[in-house]
Amino acid sequence: MKPAYLDHAATTPMLPEAIEVMTAQLGQVGNASSLHAAGRRTRRVVEEARESVAGALGARPSEVVFTSGGTEADNLAIKGLYWARRAQGANRILVSAVEHHAALDPAHWLGDRQDAVVEVLDVDEFGRVHPRTLRAAVERDPGTVALVSVMWANNEVGTVQAVPELAEIAHAHGIPFHTDAVQAVGKLPVVFSGSGVDALTVSGHKVGGPMGVGALLLARGVDPVPVLHGGGQERDVRSGTLDAPSLAGFATAVRIAVERQAETRARLTELRDDLIRKVRQAVPDVILNGDPADRLPGNAHFSFPGCEGDALLMLLDAKGVECSTGSACSAGVAQPSHVLLAMGADAVRARGSLRFSLGHTSTQADVDRVAEVIGGVVERARRAGLT
Amino acid sequence: MRLRVLAAMSGGVDSAVAAARIAEAGHDVTGVHLALSANPQSYRTGARGCCTIEDARDARRAADVIGIPFYVWDMAERFHRDVVEDFVGEYAAGRTPNPCLRCNEKIKFEAVLERALALGFDAVATGHHARIVDGVLSRSPDEGKDQSYVLGVLTREQLARAIFPLGDSTKARVREEAARRGLMVADKPDSHDVCFIADGDTRGFLERRLGAAQGPIVDESGQVVGSHEGAYGFTVGQRKGLRIDRPAADGRPRYVLSIEPVSNTITVGPRSALEVTAIVAERPVWNGPVAEPYEPLACTVQLRAHGEVYACRARLSGEEVHITLDAPATGVAAGQAAVLYLGDTVIGSATISTAA
Known part of the structure; x- marks a missing residue:
């Protein structure tokens, strides 16, 4: 059986449509950064993928930063935003107690190895972060909060957080808000522009796309310090040759998952x-x-x-x-x-x-x-x- | 009959081949790696039955190659209580424990076996080099690798649920077979040391656990000839590391004769004083084909792992076994097991309490 x-x-499992576009692309040559015809062809695949992901999630194409998956996107959001905000004098990181380790561990690493002060936001018996908990933590000293990270929906117990309301509290003080929406995309309505969040993590293989690919949606004007330095791809935020076949599969999966x-x-x-x-x-x-x-x-x-x-x-x-x-x-x-x-x-x-x-x-x-x-x-x- | 068998997989070559053989024999086999430390980095790589992250990975890879399900069972608490604490406690009491034996007795064939039976398994298979024929334990044909001694404490009930698929094989054959089966652990080195002492420094480990406790080293007449930093660092029969300044009157080397934990005294003397012929052992287990010997039984006894075998007569008296050796043995330490054999067959065992 x-x-x-x-x-x-x-x-x-991968969606058949995603497998199809991805495998078709695997046979093609071309680096999206190259200037010749093969490069341009690949670039087109990458940019169409970007537009597709942006369209499905209510973001602008320029707000999509492709990564190797959810873990990298969470690391980039938390470390990158922390470093950017640290330069402005803020050092507190507020994270919920129920975050995935991909968010929790970078925060604690910044606390253990650098000078971040990590404050864990308590949850209730159902795993919810109450807006008043976040408000109290922020208002203790709003100027020192580097970022807030609360996931859209919990990967273990499934609890959905009041993300727009929580983001609003951070925004009232000009604090960037990150959410890990890896489990939410395709299961709940996720609209980046309407949610008020500044950074949002998506993963390919949780929505019927391939493993090893994902994205961090970054609102305009939110500029994390890079974690990966190199060729300057992805607006200099995330270097590394773009994986066109995976991105094609990923974008197709996101589009279909959101449609359905x-x-x-x-x-x-x-x-x-x-x-x-x-x-x-x-x-x-x-x-x-x-x-x-x-x-x-x-x-x-x-x-x-x-x-x-x-x-x-x-x-x-x-x-x-x-x-x-x-x-x-x-x-x-x-x-x-x-x-x-x-x-x-x-x-x-x-x-x-x-x-x-x-x-x-x-x-x-x-x-x-x-x-x-x-x-x-x-x-x-x-x-x-x-x- | 097709059995549901739990194969304990340490990550070493023996348990990998054992699991492969039992699966090939048509049984329904599930591999289980026992995680014995809450902090896997702290234990020795490649140690027997133990649990570095590398060992867990090796075990998992072997299970993949064999094609059986694989899980990790967390036995850290039980192991710590029944093996590590017991080890420290035995040394503190002036005895010399064998932790591998204790692990077989309390972890593999008690905690794990009980859990396995409750979960619907029929037996536990391990990569031990020993034979079980009709529920009776006997030596491996590979004399150098024979592990019947550290299994001699198992009861008949435990042995009835144990499978040792390597029983008839030498280690060399097991390695050849591992390579033939494509098991990556074929060349993994054998383990020798106590797995939960990462650096192999037993004395340092005990000192950290028990603290330094300076005490006298005396000769047989009671005269102080030196001092030590903790009686637990010594084993009866030990010669090296005594650091006695003055030579013995006869100029001959001196050995640890006894360890007295209450007064924290080590008594040393000549090799001849180490010789014993009368051994009393407690907590007897009769697991062989012969009845309990209320009259003296002519048999042989092994007094430590890979130790010599002595002809003896053994007699059960109450909760004690009285063992009389035909010829004297040396270095007989309280806390070690006396495992009794008829030929290659184990007939019982008990823990040495005194020797004279």
Whole structure:
């Protein structure tokens, strides 16, 4: 039997249209920076990709900086904006406690290795950053805040943040606001110009494009210090030869994902709600993590009392259900999720968690497969207990 | 019968080949790497059963090549409590522990085995060089690599759930086979040292854990002949590193005869004083094909890893095993296991408490 792939938040299959344009471009020669005909042809592919991404996300083409993916875009936003603002005397970085490590770690690195002061914005039990939390942190000394970074929607528990409202608070004091929208694009309406954010991270492989490509949308007048120096591509903000095939695939995926967003959202919400219902039926004491209403349409994140997430994952894998414990690894050892801990969960609950994330290829059969096996799997994992 | 087998994969060549063989035999095999340190960088690369990031990666790559699922199990807390703390505690009590043996007893064939059984596995396979035939443990044909000693503490119940797919092979064959199977770890060096002591400096490790505690070194008459910085740094039978200024009356080298933790005293004396023939050992395990010997049983005993084998008579008395050697042994340290054999077959074991 084909496994039920329920880890779309980790990566989602490429859209056939994206594969087609990307593979067609792989056979072409040309560096987008070259001046001859081959270069111009490639340049055209890159610029059309830029226009396509900009159009889909409500940005201007000049506001799109292509990167190697979400992690690089987050690093560029946080380090780059910090360095630019540091030159103006601001040194505080405000980040939410539930950011992806790609945002959290650059911030803490600036705090540990440079002179940044990192202030972590608390979240409530659902993982939400309250505007009053940000306001209080900003107003303590607005002139010293270098930047604010709060993700659009959380990759683990799916909670959607009030990004426009939060951005407004930063803007009132002229502070740049970055958001990691990697999980949100294609699942929620994301309009750069209307959101009020200054920098927004997008990733290719989360929306049906290839891995290894993404973008940072940068509002006009927001100029981070580069992280990668070199040939001066991407308005001198991000050097490196542009990967035309990947960009073509990426742009196609973003365009289609955004076109189908409303439909995808409705369909995944329904499937996801069915999944939650069925898991609750099989495991009555299961805890649904994250905002019960305002969450990513494909996300269902649970804690299973008395179970180790690792054991659940292994047993489900053996039964053809592919999901995630959603936690960071070092040498593959699961650490309790910083997101759940920030939401007030204890380490035991955090370690007994699983994320099911649905995407464009998910079907009712996938949900039914989980419903069929989850009861037995949880029972077995409970027998193995907590080590 | 097709078994569901958990293959413990350290990242070394032995456990990789063991997993490959058991999978090839048609069993349903899942590879598991045991993460034994919360801070993987702190342990030794290539150490047995251990857990640097490199070892975890090697294990994962081997599982990929074999084509079996692979997971990492976090056993750091259990390992720290049952092996590392036990190791430190045993030295502090003047005994000489064997952490590999303890790890087999408490981690691989207790914590891991119990979890595996609860999760629906039938057995745990490892890359140990030892044989199990009908639930009875015996030596590997590779004398130099034989690990039956460090497995001698396993109970019959534990052995019934253990599979050692390398039992009939020499190490050289295992390496050849690893290369033939395309396992990248084929040439990975063997491990020897205590895995959780990154720099190999056991005395330094114990000193950091237990602090320096100066005490006297005395001879058999009780006369002080030197001093030490911590009795835990010594093992019965040790000759080097005593740093005694005055030579013995007879000019012969002196050895550690005993370690007395309460008074923090090391007693030294000539090699002849190290010779023992009567050993008392506690916590007996009878895991072989013979009944518990309430009458003296003629057998052989091994008193440390890769140590000599002595002919003896062993008798169970209450919770103790009394072992009488036919010829004297030296360097018999409390805390080590006495593993009893009939020929190559393990019949039982116990932990040495006293020797005279």
